[in-house]
Amino acid sequence: MSRTPQNSATKISSFVLIIIFIGLALSLSALMVALAYFGSGNEVLAGYFLLVGFLGVALSTYVLFQTRRRIMRLKIEIPPVTTTIECRKCGFKSVREFQRGDYIFKEVEPCQKCNDKMLITAIYREVKEKLGP
Numbered sequence: 001m002s003r004t005p006q007n008s009a010t011k012i013s014s015f016v017l018i019i020i021f022i023g024l025a026l027s028l029s030a031l032m033v034a035l036a037y038f039g040s041g042n043e044v045l046a047g048y049f050l051l052v053g054f055l056g057v058a059l060s061t062y063v064l065f066q067t068r069r070r071i072m073r074l075k076i077e078i079p080p081v082t083t084t085i086e087c088r089k090c091g092f093k094s095v096r097e098f099q100r101g102d103y104i105f106k107e108v109e110p111c112q113k114c115n116d117k118m119l120i121t122a123i124y125r126e127v128k129e130k131l132g133p
């Protein structure tokens with residue numbers, strides 16, 4: 001159940017990683033070409049390739065860090081599922097963690113107040129608002 005988002009995250013990340021590494025390789029080869037042009041005295045072309053190479057390296061590293069941050073955010077644990085139990089007789093309400101086999105209108109343990117049978121009235125996931133950037 002909780003596996004699907006992580007799977008898609010790793011799939012996206014490996015795809016992006018390949019692109020980043022291709023970009024890095026291209027930028028590094030541009031730097032090599034720049035060095036070769038410097039060696040042959042063609043400083044204008046060398047300067048262009050140097051610029052392209054540095055921009056490529058900077059962009060690749062930037063994207064790499066951005067993706068890493070996004071993946072870390074995706075890996076934040078999924079909020080717990082809560083089950084609400086209600087007594088139909090006296091209205092006593094109790095909230096507990098979801099347990100396997102819970103379903104709406106299932107009869108559970110007797111009421112703490114009147115000892116009547118209690119029913120599950122709600123099952124929901126508690127989504128907490130994210131704070132910060």
Ligand SMILES: [Zn+2]
Nearest residue numbers: 087090111114
């Ligand atoms: Zn009750």
